[in-house]
Amino acid sequence: MNEPPIPRQPVRPPPKGSVRRDGLFLNPDGSRAGPTTAQIWRLMRERSERAAWPLWVENPSFPAPAPPPEGHVAVTFLGHASFLIRFHDGPTIVTDPIWSDRCSPFRFAGPKRVRAPGLAFEALPRIDAVLLSHNHYDHCDIPSLQKLRDRFAPTIFTGLEVGKLLARHGLKNVVELDWWQETALPQGASATFLPAQHVGARTLMDRGRTLWGGFAIRPAGGGRVYFTGDSAWGPHFEDIGHFAGPFDVALLPIGAYEPRWFMQQVHMNPEESVRAFQALRARQALAMHFGTFQLTREAIDEPARALGTALAAAGIPEEDFVVPGCGQTFILPLTVA
Numbered sequence: 001m002n003e004p005p006i007p008r009q010p011v012r013p014p015p016k017g018s019v020r021r022d023g024l025f026l027n028p029d030g031s032r033a034g035p036t037t038a039q040i041w042r043l044m045r046e047r048s049e050r051a052a053w054p055l056w057v058e059n060p061s062f063p064a065p066a067p068p069p070e071g072h073v074a075v076t077f078l079g080h081a082s083f084l085i086r087f088h089d090g091p092t093i094v095t096d097p098i099w100s101d102r103c104s105p106f107r108f109a110g111p112k113r114v115r116a117p118g119l120a121f122e123a124l125p126r127i128d129a130v131l132l133s134h135n136h137y138d139h140c141d142i143p144s145l146q147k148l149r150d151r152f153a154p155t156i157f158t159g160l161e162v163g164k165l166l167a168r169h170g171l172k173n174v175v176e177l178d179w180w181q182e183t184a185l186p187q188g189a190s191a192t193f194l195p196a197q198h199v200g201a202r203t204l205m206d207r208g209r210t211l212w213g214g215f216a217i218r219p220a221g222g223g224r225v226y227f228t229g230d231s232a233w234g235p236h237f238e239d240i241g242h243f244a245g246p247f248d249v250a251l252l253p254i255g256a257y258e259p260r261w262f263m264q265q266v267h268m269n270p271e272e273s274v275r276a277f278q279a280l281r282a283r284q285a286l287a288m289h290f291g292t293f294q295l296t297r298e299a300i301d302e303p304a305r306a307l308g309t310a311l312a313a314a315g316i317p318e319e320d321f322v323v324p325g326c327g328q329t330f331i332l333p334l335t336v337a
C-alpha cells in the first residue's frame, strides 16, 4: 500500500503587512515600537557618558561616481544612510538624502555633521526616485528633499502615513507603501517596502504613528539591492532573505548602538549586522549609519572596529562586508534574477 505523500509545510508563514494597535504601528514581531518616555528621559540624563567625537573629519578623495556598465550597479556612499544608486538602464536613486549640517528640528542645536557629504548636491546626476525609510530627522531631511524636488522632481517612496508631513512642506510627489507592498519605480524597475524593527517619530508625542521600513530594489535588467533604513536585529531579516532575497548587495547599518539597554530596540550593533547579512542571503554588504552624525555613545571609529571583530568571529572575509569611505563608489555585478 502506498503511503500518502507527506504534505510539504511552508518553512515560514507568508509575510503580512503592518499591524496597528490603538493607531500605532507595531514592530514585525508584534511588540510596541520604540522606546518608552521613561527610557528617553533616562538616556538624556546619561548624556555625559558619550565618547568624544572629533569636530571635523576630512573625507578621503574619491573619483566622481560614473554610471555602471551593463549588468552592474554603482553604489556611492554619501554618508550616514544616504546612498546614490545607479543602474545601467536606470533608474538613479538616492536613499534617505541628507545634505544639511544638522539632523534635528533646529538649525542651532542637535547632532551636527562631522564630515562633508560624500558628493556635493550640485554634483548629483539626474535623480529619478528617492527612497525614504522613515521620518526620523537623520533620514528624512526636509531641506534636502525640497532641493531634490526643485532640481529633479523625483517621486519619493516611503512608509504609510509619512506623506502628510511631506505634503506640509510642499512635497506632494509621494508614494506611501505598506510592508511587503510592491511598487513600480521609473524605467521599469520595482521596489518592495520591507519590515524593520524600529519606529517612526518627529517628536516625543508621535512615536509609531508613521510606518518605517527598508526597500528591496529590482532594476528592469535583473538584480536585487537591499537598503535597510534603520532596524534593530530581529527574525524579520530571515523573512526578508527568504521572501525578497537573495541580494546582490545589502546596505546595512552598523552604528548608533550604545548604550545597548536603550539602542538594541531600534539599532543593530555590528555583531547583529553580521547576523542580518547572513540571514538576508546577500553576496556583498556595504556598511552605513556610522561616522557622520554622533547620535549615540560609542566612539566614531568603534563600529568599523567592532565589525572587523564580528566578521572574524563569523569566519566571513572582510571584503564581503565593507566599510565604505564617504564618497566611495562600488561597481558591483547584478546576478540575482
Ligand SMILES: [Zn+2]
Residues within 6 Å of the ligand: 134, 136, 139, 198, 199, 230
Ligand atoms: Zn531612525
